[in-house]
Amino acid sequence: MSLRCRHCQLLGVLLAVLFHPSTANSSEVADPTVMIVMLIRNKEPFLPYTLTQLGELDYPKERLTLWLRSDHNEDATPRIVNRWLEEFSHLYHDVDAAVDTTSPRLRSDETGPTHHSDSRYAAVIEMKEEALLKARELKVDFVWFLDADVLLYDKAILRTLIKMEKPLVAPMLVSTERFSNFWAGMDDSFYYRRTERYSDIYEREEKGCFDVPMIHSCVLVDLREHLTKSLTFVKEKLQSPVGPSLDDVITFAISAQQTLLAMHVCNQEEYGQVPVPLEESDDLILDWVNLAEMKVKALTIVPHLPVTDALEPFLPPPLEKSTLGFDHIYIISLERRQARRKRATTLFNELGIDADIINAFDGRKLNESYMLRHNITMLSGYRDPILKRPLTYGEVGCFLSHHSIWTDIVRNDYRRAIVFEDDAHPPLDFERKLTEAVDELDRLHPDWDLLYLYRETHFLKDGEDTSEPVQGSERLMRPGYSYSGMAYALSWSGALKLVREKPLQKMVPVDELLPIMYGQHPNKHWNRQFSGSGSMKAFAIHPRILEPYVYRRAGAITDTDGSEVVKLWENELEEQSCSADPALQEACQ
Structure with a gap:
């Protein structure tokens, strides 16, 4: 066969590939792969809603990997997580879940289930770092650190975050007490600093994506950006080991600063809520109050909060109704x-x-x-x-x-x-x-x-x-x-x-x-x-x-x-x- 004929054949193959129905339409390009990381402890009130929203994400499940860890629970968290996994885990590309049902209710240095002791911080840091390393090993495009008590309003939230095209991005989440998932200021000791800018962003006086020193609770990391290779939750791995020894979110923010990666929080829409954190002396029952307030607030934005049939048995019985003293x-x-x-x-x-x-x-x-x-x-x-x-x-x-x-x-x-x-x-x-x-x-x-x-x-x-x-x-x-x-x-x-x-x-x-x-x-x-x-x-x-x-x-x-x-x-x-x-x-x- 002559060289000229071979060139004609190659051109024909190229044209066939370019204009084949499965490849000609750019909208059919595969979605990026994402690993979702969720650490779950004593989240019984929230899980029927947050796991349902996870399952209803407008994103192909074959492009999603789940990495879940749960231990030291004293409520129905293990049963809820396991029931959801039984029903839906087969739909995902891969699921790496470890639900420990034998660990004691408390760690040895914890005074109660809401106490963030040193050993608790150390365990969280270890698990998040393990998840981050696993995501790199799997060569997924994104890793999404998502707290198990975050209520999200939009099924398309993951696509929305990806389209932001930021290496580190979070949707702004509100709460019932002006608490959010970002800081607008950080002091020289790497702790929270109050600023007027926080109110401007939180109240959505300005709308857009903002460079801030801290985001947490719902953070999407673009692992395709080569600078993210230096991100870490471990202080000893920082380029310059500064900041508190045991704080996963602060260390992660410092690693972003030292890597010259900007963290962004975006507030163009009402994206969802994060609960007000419980104090060390608080009882877990306050999370039921947290959830009730969040649900009522959510209904100002969305018509309802769905719960999948598999998790409905874990919902509390409805309140007894009254006419509030009126006829x-x-x-x-x-x-x-x-x-x-x-x-x-x-x-x-x-x-x-x-x-x-x-x-x-x-x-x-x-x-x-x-x-x-x-x-x-x-x-x-x-x-x-x-x-x-x-x-x-x-x-x-x-x-x-x-x-x-x-x-x-x-x-x-x-x-x-x-x-x-x-x-x-x-x-x-x-x-x-x-x-x-x-x-x-x-x-x-x-x-x-x-x-x-x-x-x-x-x-x-x-x-x-x-x-x-x-x-x-x-x-x-x-x-x-x-x-x-x-x-x-x-x-x-x-x-x-x-x-x-x-x-x-x-x-x-x-x-x-x-x-x-x-x-x-x-x-x-x-x-x-x-x-x-x-x-x-x-x-x-x-x-x-x-x-x-x-x-x-x-x-x-x-x-x-x-x-x-x-x-x-x-x-x-x-x-x-x-x-x-x-x-x-x-x-x-």
């Missing part, structure tokens, strides 16, 4: 907003609150014929104070939903009830704070009608909030003009006053009607059209005891604001001239 609790929720409903249901179950989901009137299903058929009319002269428009179908649906609850309270003779919209997010201590406030209210003003659990005043200028403290109270105020119907309590008399006003024939948003009825609405023209204006005895808990779900805090368009304007009423407004009707001039301003 009934309602949650208004659009049927088509299933993710939002699921989040609310999960949260209230987590808090042990017995609440009734009420299908909201959906503005998308309302029309002008419905308004005419049910004799629903807008308040004369109403227009949105900011957008200068009539009511939207979403606002009408919202009002009808609240009105149906007021009617239900009166019909069932409920002495008192709570009304939530499904974006309300009570915290873990909600019941205690509510009980304290209501006890105070019953003692001082037992004839109350309305109690705001949350009210918005951010739109008011300085000096415009006319709220006043309630004499003899530490938790209550008499509210000035407020704008919110997200969470409030009503007595039977309060609900009756609202229903008797026949507000469907002079409709305004719920948020506007409430201050009209307790006499604090600034629009006198609107007030004059309600015979019961000023009749409701209203109070507000201060400071407020819950916050809205994150979608509202982020300034997203709500189902009420973003829906279609009722054209029938828009035409009526066009026919009414502010200049021609002096009675409407105030309403039009």
Whole structure:
């Protein structure tokens, strides 16, 4: 065969490889290999969630190697880990797991399960160093040191970290007490130094990836970077052995500094949480409290925290539900907003609150014929104070939903009830704070009608909030003009006053009607059209005891604001001239 023919053959083979379906598409290039390192001790509360999130990572398991170690446990940690391994270990490229079920509850120099003694630090250092050396031996692309109590929100977190293209990177994790998995300052002795930069990063005043002196708890190391060969957890292996003798995270950070490798923490998104560390004298039971707080906080970001079927038997029994001393609790929720409903249901179950989901009137299903058929009319002269428009179908649906609850309270003779919209997010201590406030209210003003659990005043200028403290109270105020119907309590008399006003024939948003009825609405023209204006005895808990779900805090368009304007009423407004009707001039301003 001639040289020229051989060249033609080689060119044909090359073209076949380049354009073969399995290789032409760059998206099919194999994902980098990753070894995940997890040291697990006494993490029973967290493991059903953290092992589930490990199994649900959006990453091919055949590219993952697991390196797990667990010993000196006094809870169900070994049983949980072994059960998960039985169910899922075969899916991974390789699993190196050692779960010691015979080691004593404590090491010889430990005073308790949360005591970080010298021998405990030494053991952690030894295991992490062993894992790092194993990752290098296996020639994996990345090694990911992940604590067993870290809650991560996004299944794609590993891909996200890899795409950061940093040799040492961690997602910023928050906690219930401003503790995180990074330091923004380190002193000359290599210990934590408080800095303003920490708050800027933690509060996400700045967003991005930041060069910091320390990251821990969830650290991805790119072993393809040749400088990472000098990283170590062992002080004696440092290029210059400085720092504390027994501290894995500080030694690792020093080794990065000496190798001229920057550590980065990234806060572009809400990535997850890390628990507040327990003190030496703390009981392990506090981790159940830690987890409960973390789960409630997580539900401001994600609709639920999944647990795989295999680990559900290790969950504690659900809390016994109560109505918190009220006759009934309602949650208004659009049927088509299933993710939002699921989040609310999960949260209230987590808090042990017995609440009734009420299908909201959906503005998308309302029309002008419905308004005419049910004799629903807008308040004369109403227009949105900011957008200068009539009511939207979403606002009408919202009002009808609240009105149906007021009617239900009166019909069932409920002495008192709570009304939530499904974006309300009570915290873990909600019941205690509510009980304290209501006890105070019953003692001082037992004839109350309305109690705001949350009210918005951010739109008011300085000096415009006319709220006043309630004499003899530490938790209550008499509210000035407020704008919110997200969470409030009503007595039977309060609900009756609202229903008797026949507000469907002079409709305004719920948020506007409430201050009209307790006499604090600034629009006198609107007030004059309600015979019961000023009749409701209203109070507000201060400071407020819950916050809205994150979608509202982020300034997203709500189902009420973003829906279609009722054209029938828009035409009526066009026919009414502010200049021609002096009675409407105030309403039009």
